[in-house]
Amino acid sequence: MNWKRRQVLPSDLMRAFVARITSGKLEHFKELGNEVEALRRLQKDPIAELSRRFANSWKESNRYDSSPVRAADPVWGQVSIDQELSSLFSHPLLQRLNFIRQLSFAYLVFPSATHSRLSHTLGVCRLVDTALSTVFRKNIVYSSGGRRPIDLKTSDVRNLLLTAKAAAMVHDVGHAPFGHALDRFVGFLDASHPHAYPDKHYSILYLRTHLKECIAAMGAPDRIPAILGPDTTELTGWDCFIAALIDSPLDLDRMDFLSRDAHMSGLAMGFNCVEALLERICPFEEDGRIYLAFEHPCDAYVEDLLSSREKMYVNCYEEPRKLAAERVFTRLVESMVGRHGLSVPDIILTTDDQILSLLAQAAIGSRQECELLAALLHNVPYVVVHEVGIDSDDPRVKSWNGIRDKPGMGKRAYVDEPSSWERSIADAAGLGAEESWQVLVVVPEHNVRKYAEVEALILVQENGGYVASPVSRVYPEIETIVNGFRSQRRKFRVFAHVGLTKDKMKAVKAAAEDLFGSA
Amino acid sequence: MAAYYRKTVTVFWQSFTLGTAFSGCWFLFYPNSLDRLIPGWLAIRFVPLFKVVAFFAPALILFLGLYLFNWFLIRMLAAEELGKRQEKIMGRLVDSLVSNEPLPYELDGLIDKHAWKSLKLFWRFK
Numbered sequence: 301m302n303w304k305r306r307q308v309l310p311s312d313l314m315r316a317f318v319a320r321i322t323s324g325k326l327e328h329f330k331e332l333g334n335e336v337e338a339l340r341r342l343q344k345d346p347i348a349e350l351s352r353r354f355a356n357s358w359k360e361s362n363r364y365d366s367s368p369v370r371a372a373d374p375v376w377g378q379v380s381i382d383q384e385l386s387s388l389f390s391h392p393l394l395q396r397l398n399f400i401r402q403l404s405f406a407y408l409v410f411p412s413a414t415h416s417r418l419s420h421t422l423g424v425c426r427l428v429d430t431a432l433s434t435v436f437r438k439n440i441v442y443s444s445g446g447r448r449p450i451d452l453k454t455s456d457v458r459n460l461l462l463t464a465k466a467a468a469m470v471h472d473v474g475h476a477p478f479g480h481a482l483d484r485f486v487g488f489l490d491a492s493h494p495h496a497y498p499d500k501h502y503s504i505l506y507l508r509t510h511l512k513e514c515i516a517a518m519g520a521p522d523r524i525p526a527i528l529g530p531d532t533t534e535l536t537g538w539d540c541f542i543a544a545l546i547d548s549p550l551d552l553d554r555m556d557f558l559s560r561d562a563h564m565s566g567l568a569m570g571f572n573c574v575e576a577l578l579e580r581i582c583p584f585e586e587d588g589r590i591y592l593a594f595e596h597p598c599d600a601y602v603e604d605l606l607s608s609r610e611k612m613y614v615n616c617y618e619e620p621r622k623l624a625a626e627r628v629f630t631r632l633v634e635s636m637v638g639r640h641g642l643s644v645p646d647i648i649l650t651t652d653d654q655i656l657s658l659l660a661q662a663a664i665g666s667r668q669e670c671e672l673l674a675a676l677l678h679n680v681p682y683v684v685v686h687e688v689g690i691d692s693d694d695p696r697v698k699s700w701n702g703i704r705d706k707p708g709m710g711k712r713a714y715v716d717e718p719s720s721w722e723r724s725i726a727d728a729a730g731l732g733a734e735e736s737w738q739v740l741v742v743v744p745e746h747n748v749r750k751y752a753e754v755e756a757l758i759l760v761q762e763n764g765g766y767v768a769s770p771v772s773r774v775y776p777e778i779e780t781i782v783n784g785f786r787s788q789r790r791k792f793r794v795f796a797h798v799g800l801t802k803d804k805m806k807a808v809k810a811a812a813e814d815l816f817g818s819a
Numbered sequence: 820m821a822a823y824y825r826k827t828v829t830v831f832w833q834s835f836t837l838g839t840a841f842s843g844c845w846f847l848f849y850p851n852s853l854d855r856l857i858p859g860w861l862a863i864r865f866v867p868l869f870k871v872v873a874f875f876a877p878a879l880i881l882f883l884g885l886y887l888f889n890w891f892l893i894r895m896l897a898a899e900e901l902g903k904r905q906e907k908i909m910g911r912l913v914d915s916l917v918s919n920e921p922l923p924y925e926l927d928g929l930i931d932k933h934a935w936k937s938l939k940l941f942w943r944f945k
Contacts, residue, residue, distance in 0.1 A: 307921035307945040310912045314941040318916055329917045 347640040347662050355649035358392045359510050375560050379422040388514045399651035404478040405625035410565035423556035424468040431581050442766040443585040464542045467527050471546050474502025476648045477655040481626040486644050488710035544592035550756035573604035584768040593759040593768040599775040610785030624682040624795045627740045628672050636662040668737045682795035686812035690744050690790035694817035728811035738797035754779045823892035825928045830885050838878025904934035921945045
């Protein structure tokens with residue numbers, strides 16, 4: 301025992317005595333004590349403490365809801381959550397998705413597109429239900445040797461369905477506020493552990509921590525994280541099929557978000573092909589794994605889906621004003637994280653409204669941030685003054701292309717370089733560092749070069765058996781069609797605030813052209 | 820000047836000084852007076868040790884006496900200050916009860932020590 305640092309605790313007599321004179325209100329005093337402590341922390345750094353409290357509020361489950369959930373859905377009609385999954389559905393981490401807009405700032409251009417990520421999650425659940433029901437109704441597994449009935453018991457089928465729906469339900473649980481708006485910031489902030497898809501990383505992390513008990517109660521503590529994990533090569537049998545339903549070149553996630561976003565934005569495209577493709581889903585078995593394939597012929601539907609997707613990217617997901625808003629938002633979050641030492645996991649676990657309130661408080665005292673926040677809340681008054689293609693010969697663009705996919709260089713490509721270019725353009729245009737908020741630089745998305753969708757498998761009959769070949773081989777013309785749309789997406793864009801005078805606007809344009817070369 | 824000792828170390832040095840002075844005088848003026856008190860069964864080589872113990876015995880007895888008397892004085896003359904310390908300790912114990920955090924056993928002198936001892940029913944070492 302260290303006699304100089306001895307510690308004492310109240311004795312049992314003291315406890316009984318205090319409990320008696322406080323009439324059992326000790327717990328209440330404890331709560332008050334905790335509150336006082338929290339208020340002290342809040343006073344010390346309100347932004348950091350609030351973000352921690354916001355994040356913590358989503359971690360603990362109260363587990364009182366265990367009834368089945370039925371919800372009306374504007375896209376698919378009705379969505380239901382089975383009783384076995386209701387505790388997972390009612391977990392605060394899942395419910396947080398109800399406060400995150402699926403399309404981030406698309407509402408600036410499409411005011412009705414304010415649907416939540418939870419509605420998308422429910423939509424994917426519904427599509428999983430439909431797809432598996434179709435598969436088990438047909439009761440056929442295809443292979444190179446021919447076709448055979450599915451040899452699963454009724455209880456196995458039910459278990460498979462629940463696992464697939466649970467995986468669908470949690471596939472987006474790691475999304476940061478405003479959907480993908482922060483991906484290019486939070487994913488690359490830690491240069492030593494970059495995540496091109498931070499939402500997937502955090503989804504798996506929450507499954508292994510806060511949601512562990514919920515999924516363990518379903519009897520699949522490790523199965524769902526493995527299904528949603530980045531490496532699906534270890535999966536066997538139907539788990540491989542479920543993984544492909546949730547995340548693969550032509551998955552149900554894409555089908556739902558495309559249909560839902562198109563419907564809610566009013567662009568209305570791509571519905572019929574989803575229904576048709578769901579009807580053509582078939583399991584293809586090879587080497588003990590069951591792959592997701594689509595029955596030939598389905599070129600019209602695949603082409604419709606993929607071209608609709610590209611149109612949605614051009615007209616909605618990468619609409620210039622939405623991109624400008626996302627850049628403003630990223631700059632505000634970057635500044636807040638830097639000034640208040642906020643942790644990325646805490647930022648991830650907030651909602652749209654919570655992070656906006658934090659940004660509003662963090663902006664106090666900084667004119668630049670106040671202006672950016674005002675711009676974000678007042679319809680993002682920025683216009684594109686210059687844009688240049690990703691395949692441009694400009695040395696700066698080439699250099700950026702050279703580093704973007706290199707390990708550990710993501711932070712430089714997606715976080716540091718855009719900020720540095722904004723300052724350079726503002727300086728060159730004579731605005732100065734204080735006015736650099738009037739210039740925004742948006743770089744292309746990191747996966748814009750890869751076109752994975754054409755790797756989806758098409759089931760073709762051959763030599764008495766079946767083969768599953770990629771879309772690019774069975775329907776080569778589709779790749780050419782969708783590539784036409786893609787050229788519109790591969791762009792660096794420079795925005796200027798509309799409040800700039802004509803001369804200043806011209807100066808910004810000239811500075812941007814000097815930096816990136818002419819279009 | 821306070822009528823009681825505030826630190827154990829002061830009690831110790833006072834007793835040590837007076838006790839050893841007394842022993843010194845005794846040993847000086849009555850050098851052989853202890854010889855008749857040496858038990859017959861004690862080996863001859865332990866006689867010096869016996870004398871050393873006998874030399875410090877008055878200091879030890881004085882220390883114990885002073886310490887106990889000082890306790891009495893504190894209870895009598897520093898009752899108000901002792902009460903304040905007890906009140907402070909009780910307050911800290913209640914805080915500890917509410918926060919579930921242990922508190923350090925810090926002693927700043929004899930009054931603190933008496934205050935802690937007098938409240939022994941209400942606390943325990945961790």
